[in-house]
Each structure stands twice: as structure tokens, then as C-alpha cells.
Amino acid sequence: MNTRGITLGLDDGMTQRFRASTDREADLEVRDLVKEYDAFRALDHVDLTVRKGELISLLGPSGCGKTTLLRSIAGLVDPSQGSIRIKGKEILGIAPHQRNVGFVFQSYALFPHMNVRDNVGFGLKMRGEKRSQIGPAVDRALETVKMHHLSHRYPGELSGGQQQRIAIARSIVLNPTLLLLDEPFAALDRALRDHMQMEVKALQRRLGITTLFVTHDQDEALRISDRIAVMNAGRIEQIDSPIGLYQNPRTAFVLNFIGKSNVFSGKILQVGESTTTIDLGGHVIEIPAPANAKLVSGDSAMVSVRPERINANSSPPRAGEMGIPARVSDAVFLGGMMELYLRSGISEQPIVISRQGDDPSSVQEGSEMWLSWQPGDVITFPAATLGAK
Amino acid sequence: MMRSRSKGQWALLAGPGASFMLLAFVAPVTILAASSFVDPGKHLTLAYYWRFFTEPQSISTLWNSLRLASYTTVWAVLLAYPLAYAMASLGSGWRNTILIVTILPLTISVVIRSFGWQILLRNGGPINQSLIALGVIDEPLRLIFSETGVVIGLVHVYLPFMVLPLASAIERIDSRLEEAAMILGASAFKRFIYVVLPLSVPGLAAGATLVFTASISAYVTPALLGGEGVQVMPTMVAQQVLTLMDWSFGSAVSVILTVVSLGVLIIHWGTVARFTNWSSRTEAAKK
Numbered sequence: 001m002n003t004r005g006i007t008l009g010l011d012d013g014m015t016q017r018f019r020a021s022t023d024r025e026a027d028l029e030v031r032d033l034v035k036e037y038d039a040f041r042a043l044d045h046v047d048l049t050v051r052k053g054e055l056i057s058l059l060g061p062s063g064c065g066k067t068t069l070l071r072s073i074a075g076l077v078d079p080s081q082g083s084i085r086i087k088g089k090e091i092l093g094i095a096p097h098q099r100n101v102g103f104v105f106q107s108y109a110l111f112p113h114m115n116v117r118d119n120v121g122f123g124l125k126m127r128g129e130k131r132s133q134i135g136p137a138v139d140r141a142l143e144t145v146k147m148h149h150l151s152h153r154y155p156g157e158l159s160g161g162q163q164q165r166i167a168i169a170r171s172i173v174l175n176p177t178l179l180l181l182d183e184p185f186a187a188l189d190r191a192l193r194d195h196m197q198m199e200v201k202a203l204q205r206r207l208g209i210t211t212l213f214v215t216h217d218q219d220e221a222l223r224i225s226d227r228i229a230v231m232n233a234g235r236i237e238q239i240d241s242p243i244g245l246y247q248n249p250r251t252a253f254v255l256n257f258i259g260k261s262n263v264f265s266g267k268i269l270q271v272g273e274s275t276t277t278i279d280l281g282g283h284v285i286e287i288p289a290p291a292n293a294k295l296v297s298g299d300s301a302m303v304s305v306r307p308e309r310i311n312a313n314s315s316p317p318r319a320g321e322m323g324i325p326a327r328v329s330d331a332v333f334l335g336g337m338m339e340l341y342l343r344s345g346i347s348e349q350p351i352v353i354s355r356q357g358d359d360p361s362s363v364q365e366g367s368e369m370w371l372s373w374q375p376g377d378v379i380t381f382p383a384a385t386l387g388a389k
Numbered sequence: 390m391m392r393s394r395s396k397g398q399w400a401l402l403a404g405p406g407a408s409f410m411l412l413a414f415v416a417p418v419t420i421l422a423a424s425s426f427v428d429p430g431k432h433l434t435l436a437y438y439w440r441f442f443t444e445p446q447s448i449s450t451l452w453n454s455l456r457l458a459s460y461t462t463v464w465a466v467l468l469a470y471p472l473a474y475a476m477a478s479l480g481s482g483w484r485n486t487i488l489i490v491t492i493l494p495l496t497i498s499v500v501i502r503s504f505g506w507q508i509l510l511r512n513g514g515p516i517n518q519s520l521i522a523l524g525v526i527d528e529p530l531r532l533i534f535s536e537t538g539v540v541i542g543l544v545h546v547y548l549p550f551m552v553l554p555l556a557s558a559i560e561r562i563d564s565r566l567e568e569a570a571m572i573l574g575a576s577a578f579k580r581f582i583y584v585v586l587p588l589s590v591p592g593l594a595a596g597a598t599l600v601f602t603a604s605i606s607a608y609v610t611p612a613l614l615g616g617e618g619v620q621v622m623p624t625m626v627a628q629q630v631l632t633l634m635d636w637s638f639g640s641a642v643s644v645i646l647t648v649v650s651l652g653v654l655i656i657h658w659g660t661v662a663r664f665t666n667w668s669s670r671t672e673a674a675k676k
Contacts, residue, residue: 076568097574109569113587113667122583126574156671170573 026088027052027210028073028178033082035068035234042068043079044234050178055204055211056239057221059257060231066214069231070180073212074103086177097126102171106183108163110155116142116166117151123174141173144203161192168200172207179204181213185220197224218258222246230254252302252381260354261304264347265383271297275375278303281346283324287378300383307354309377312340312369323370326351331363342369418647425640437641447625447642451649454622457536458605461543465551465600466593468544473555473592474585477562491549499546503613506542507533510614534616542610547603551596558592559585587664594661598654605650622646 028050035043042065050056058066071077073084075096084091091099110119120141124134142148145165155163164184171179184200185193201224204211215221221228222242229239230253238250242258249255256263266280275286278301285303295301317323326344334354340363341350351371428434441447476487494502509516510532517529532538562585570580608623615621622642629639662669 074572076572096572101572103569103572105565105569107563107565109563109565111566111570111584112671113665115667122570122575123573126570126579154667154670154674156667157674170569174573 025052026050027054027086028212029083029085029088030069030073031083031085033069033072033084034080035065035072035077036080041234043072043082046082046234046236048229048236048239050210050212052210053208054226055201055213055224057225057228058212058214058231059218059221059228060216061257062216064231065234066216066231067182070103070182070212070214073099073178074101074180075099076103097123100174100177102168102174102176102179104164104167104171104179104181104184106186108155108167110163110166110170112155115152115154116147116158119155119166120169120173123170127174137173141169144172144207145169160188161196164188164196168203172209177210179209179211181211183214183216185215185217193220200224222258228258230257232257246306249379255304255379255381260307260352261379262307262310262347262351263349264303264305266301266303266346268295268297268299268301271295276380278380280324281344283322283346285322285378286375287380288375295380295382302381302383304379304381305373305377306379307339307352308356309373310351310353311372312342312353313372314367314369317370317372322372324372326369326371328363328365328367328369330365333359340369342371344371418644421640421643424637425644428637437638438645440638441641441645446620450620450622450625451645453536453620454605454646455649455653457539457543457611457619457621458601460536460540461547461604462551462597462601464540464544465548466597468548469551469555469596472552473559473589474581476552476556477559491552494545495549499609500613502545503542503610506538506545506614510538510541533614534618536615536619538614539611539619539621542614543604543607546607546610547600550599550603554592554595554599555589556592558589558595562588590661590664591668594657598657601653601657602650605653606646 026049028048030046030048033043033046034041044065046065046069048056048069058069060066068077072079073091075091075094079092082092086099086101111122114122117138121134121138124137129137138151139148142151145168147162147165147169150158150162155166158166167184168179181200185196188196197220213221213225225242227239227241228245230237230245232253238245238254240248245254245258249258255261264280266278266285269277269279269284275288276295278285278287280303287303312326313323316325324344324346326342328340329343329350330341332339332341337354337356338359340353340355342353344351353371425437426433426435428436472487472491476484479487508514511517512529512531512533514532516532517526520526521529530537532541566584566588567580570584575583606623607621608627611619611621612624612627615624623646626639626642626646629635629642
């Protein structure tokens with residue numbers, strides 16, 4: 001599957017720029033954005049392009065700069081250098097409310113002393129719109145988020161999900177070019193969160209509003225995003241569709257952050273025209289070559305296979321077939337699927353395998369199994385990039 | 390929310406403090422109130438109240454008190470808001486500096502401070518001299534033994550009681566509310582008017598109550614900075630009781646002062662309750 005990662009010798013941002021210019025028009029272009037706080041660099045030369053109507057997640061651990069990036073776009077943070085354009089117009093140095101962005105805070109930041117109507121109408125009032133125009137606009141926004149029946153409540157009288165809808169209504173009533181959401185589901189309990197994610201995604205599709213969304217939750221990002229920008233230490237490591245990131249992580253960080261993976265270290269034996277061979281604790285495996293990383297024979301390599309891509313057979317391999325011996329240490333039932341944990345000579349960590357619709361009692365703890373996978377399912381990096389993580 | 394103690398245990402904890410406050414308030418007020426209705430011949434009478442409300446000088450003293458306490462409260466609010474806003478918004482270093490500057494005068498006796506103001510405010514004092522030197526005025530302003538002097542002194546004494554509750558109310562306002570208002574197009578002034586001001590009303594109310602009740606019943610500052618010319622209710626009580634030995638009339642004046650300040654407070658809290666209607670509804674929803 002590594003054929004998609006065509007290396008042009010460009011950095012991530014430039015590749016992104018190249019792609020963006022060939023696609024739809026860009027609503028948001030962030031170029032070379034840097035934000036420094038004393039000695040700390042919160043944003044380290046960030047490039048990002050968001051196309052019209054797209055929903056992009058900024059995904060990363062806390063402190064990776066995702067919220068700083070969002071707040072820079074909204075005008076709540078002044079970047080140290082770089083450029084941000086909305087619909088081609090530079091917005092750095094322009095007041096937040098003139099950027100035509102909507103911002104939904106994690107805590108929603110509804111005005112507790114104003115009822116739902118006054119909260120939603122606040123932006124229009126500040127713009128100096130007439131009362132006769134504010135009323136119908138607020139009605140439309142409240143109908144969009146299905147909250148019309150609670151328009152005279154105060155925020156404190158609403159549930160978390162209802163408050164969130166009001167926060168969204170308060171933003172979209174101003175018809176923003178760009179909707180920014182800062183961890184909007186973090187404060188909700190699990191069941192409500194799943195529901196609100198789908199609802200926000202549906203709303204975003206229906207309104208066609210370009211949306212940038214910050215989260216530290218990979219499941220959430222995978223569920224609702226058109227594309228995900230994975231951030232780490234102030235940089236965007238990779239921007240791709242959810243499936244692209246999962247199947248083609250370009251860095252070890254992305255590999256580890258998106259989905260589970262088994263990581264083994266091996267030695268590169270030979271880099272050939274069509275295949276590369278790697279020694280994995282005495283077992284020689286093949287991967288398609290050249291992979292997405294520059295591999296040099298003799299170097300150490302990091303080899304990764306996703307849990308659902310590993311087969312475990314209870315019978316030994318026939319001659320010439322792949323089969324790494326392992327012993328079952330645990331079997332976990334997870335509803336629709338189960339996870340097997342196995343010990344093997346090729347890694348110190350247990351190897352995780354997931355299987356659909358299997359019964360854990362069919363697997364005996366301590367029984368021996370033989371592991372195999374397709375060469376194309378292997379993700380490989382030079383070991384140096386692992387150390388850099 | 391109730392912690393895991395019975396009501397009896399809480400009563401035991403609150404008992405000593407509450408009964409001290411109650412006794413120290415109820416006993417003198419009862420004695421005062423009683424003596425205001427009794428003449429030297431031990432007969433029940435309303436004559437002292439009749440005298441107060443028919444004597445023009447008494448009525449004007451009551452107005453003086455209400456006016457000076459109101460001015461003091463208004464000036465304290467105007468001076469305290471910027472201070473409290475700065476305290477709530479600045480880093481802890483500046484915050485503490487403002488706090489110390491605000492609280493430090495509290496450590497010095499009101500008597501000493503009043504003598505200090507006498508020196509500063511008198512006709513040949515540094516304030517009048519500098520104003521004359523700068524050409525702002527030709528004749529010295531009558532800053533002392535005037536209402537102006539009393540208000541200056543009272544604001545100085547009671548400003549901390551306005552700043553502290555106000556700052557703590559403003560600090561409790563989520564800074565993201567101001568950010569949200571900014572993104573929605575509210576200027577700094579409008580953010581103050583629509584977000585900070587309404588949300589700080591509880592602190593404002595608490596501070597205003599403290600300043601108003603304290604300044605309407607203040608004795609030292611009006612006595613030292615107002616002099617003969619500015620008669621207020623507490624100085625009138627002192628004069629009746631200490632100089633003229635008229636305990637009954639002095640008691641009636643005290644009772645009137647207490648009732649009037651309670652009345653002002655009730656009106657005040659009624660107004661505040663209307664502005665913080667959202668808060669009680671929010672509290673009710675949490676239950």
C-alpha cells in the first residue's frame with residue numbers, strides 16, 4: 001500500500017501546497033506560521049490548506065500546538081511570523097471579528113446572563129443590525145440546530161449537548177467563512193459525544209461550511225474528518241484522509257498516534273528493485289521497495305504491522321511460507337471483535353492481533369501459533385526516525 | 390450542597406459566632422429602641438420621633454447622611470472598577486502590588502488618617518498650594534470642613550471594601566467569555582458593558598452594601614474632616630448623648646438611622662435580584 005506516498009523531495013507543507021493548488025479553491029491558507037512564547041516554540045513553521053467545504057481535524061497530544069494554531073486563525077493569539085489567508089485575503093493584523101470566523105470554545109463560553117435568544121443574537125447586535133433583522137436570523141439559526149423550543153432558557157438551564165448547539169448557532173448566525181471548533185466534544189459524556197459528533201458532521205455537510213476542528217481524540221478525528229492534520233511539537237507531521245494516515249503514515253509519530261500498531265526492530269539485509277528484505281529476530285521478511293522511507297542496507301529499521309493485518313495460524317507454515325512462532329498470552333473479548341496478545345522472539349512487547357467476530361474461548365492461553373502477513377501490509381521506517389520521535 | 394454532618398453539628402459550629410454577632414447587635418438596639426420611646430418621667434411617648442421629623446435641622450442632617458453615603462458609594466464604584474479589573478486581568482505580581490496598595494491604608498487608624506487628610510486638604514496645604522502654583526485656581530478650595538473633605542476621607546477609608554469583592558467577582562468571570570464576545574464583534578467598551586459589568590453585579594452589590602452602610606454610620610471621618618459645618622446622623626447622636634446628655638433623643642436618632650439604612654439596603658438588594666435573575670434560575674436548574 002506504500003505506492004501512494006510518492007516522494008517528490010518536498011517537505012510536507014510544500015507537497016500540501018502543490019496538492020491544494022490542483023484541487024478546489026482554498027478557504028484557508030496558513031503559511032510558515034511560527035508562534036514563540038519566550039523560549040518555547042508553540043508553532044514551528046506550520047503550513048496548512050483547507051479547501052472550501054472541508055472538515056479538517058487538528059489532531060495531536062496536549063501541548064502540540066493545535067489550539068495555538070486555531071487561536072491564531074481566530075485572532076486570539078498573535079503569531080510571531082508567517083501568514084494566514086482566508087479566501088485569499090491576509091488576515092494577520094485584522095481584528096478577530098473582521099476575519100469572519102466562528103469559534104466554538106471547549107467550554108462553549110455562552111454568556112450565562114443572557115438567554116438563548118440573546119446569546120445567539122449577540123454577534124448581530126454587535127454588528128449593529130436592526131432588531132427586525134436579528135429576530136428572524138436568530139430563529140433560523142435556532143431551527144438549524146433544533147433548539148427553537150428552548151429559546152428563553154438561560155445557558156445554565158441547558159444540558160451540555162444543548163449548550164453546544166447554542167454555541168454553534170451563535171457562530172453560524174453570522175455566516176462565517178470558516179468555523180473553528182476547539183475540542184468541542186471533550187466535555188460531553190461518551191454516549192452524547194458520539195451522537196453530537198455525527199450531528200455536527202451532518203450539520204457541517206448540510207451547510208457546506210469550511211470547518212477546522214481541534215481534538216486529541218484519534219477516534220473522534222477518524223469519525224468526522226475529511227482530512228486530519230496530525231500535529232506534534234508545533235509541527236504538522238502529516239495531512240491526509242483518515243484512511244490515508246492509517247495505511248500510509250509518513251512518520252513514526254503518525255503511525256503510533258493513529259490506531260494501534262505492532263512495532264518490531266529489524267536489520268535491513270538488502271534493498272532491491274522491487275523488494276527489500278529485512279531480518280526480524282532471525283526471520284527474514286520481504287516488503288515492497290522502495291518504501292516511503294529511505295532505507296539503506298545494513299541499517300536498522302522499524303517495522304510495523306497493524307493488528308488486523310496479522311494472521312495467526314494454529315498450524316505451522318509449509319516450506320517457503322511465512323510463519324513466526326508465538327505463544328498466546330491473553331485473549332480479550334471486545335464485542336464485535338477480539339484481541340489476541342502473543343509473545344514472540346521478535347519483540348519484547350506482546351504482539352496484538354485483532355480478529356472479527358471470533359470467540360476468545362476458541363483460543364487456549366499458552367497455545368502456540370504462527371504469525372504471517374502480506375508484504376504490502378508492512379510499514380517501515382529507518383530506525384533513526386523512531387529515535388527522533 | 391450539604392456535607393456529611395447533621396444539622397445539629399452545623400448549628401454547634403455556627404452557634405458561638407452567630408450568637409455573639411446577634412447579641413452584640415440585638416441587645417444595644419433593643420435598649421436604644423426602648424429608651425427612644427420613654428421620656429425622663431418614665432412615660433411612653435413618640436415625642437422624640439415627632440421632634441426629629443418636625444425639626445428642619447434634623448431632617449437636613451438625615452439628608453446629609455444619605456447624600457454623603459451615596460456620593461461615597463458612587464465614587465468608590467467609579468474608582469474601584471478600573472482597579473479591580475486590572476487586578477483580575479494582570480499577572481499575580483501586579484495583582485499583589487495593587488492589592489497591597491489598596492489594603493495598606495487599612496493598617497493605619499482612621500483617626501490618624503483623618504489628621505493626615507487635614508494636613509493635605511487645608512487651605513495652605515500641599516494640594517491647594519500646588520493647584521495655585523499650577524494656576525488651576527486663584528483662591529484655595531474649601532476642601533476641609535466641607536462635604537468634599539468628608540467624601541474624600543470616606544472614599545479613602547472604604548475603597549478596599551469595594552475593590553476586594555469586585556475583584557473577586559471579576560476574577561470569577563471566565564476569560565473565554567470576553568474572547569467569545571471579541572470574536573462576535575464586541576469592542577473593549579462593549580465587552581465591559583455587556584459581559585464584565587452584568588457578571589460582576591454580585592461583587593458590585595456586596596461592595597456597595599459594605600461601603601454604603603459603613604459610610605452612613607461613620608463617625609470619625611465626618612467629625613474630623615467635616616467639622617461643625619457638616620452634621621451627619623452619627624455626629625448628631627454623639628452630640629445628643631455626650632454633650633447634651635439627651636439619651637432619649639439620641640436613641641431616636643440612632644433608630645431612625647438604622648431603619649433608614651436597612652430600607653436603602655432592601656431597595657438595593659431588590660434591584661440587584663432583578664439583575665441577577667439568571668443566576669438564581671441557573672442555581673435552581675443545577676438541583
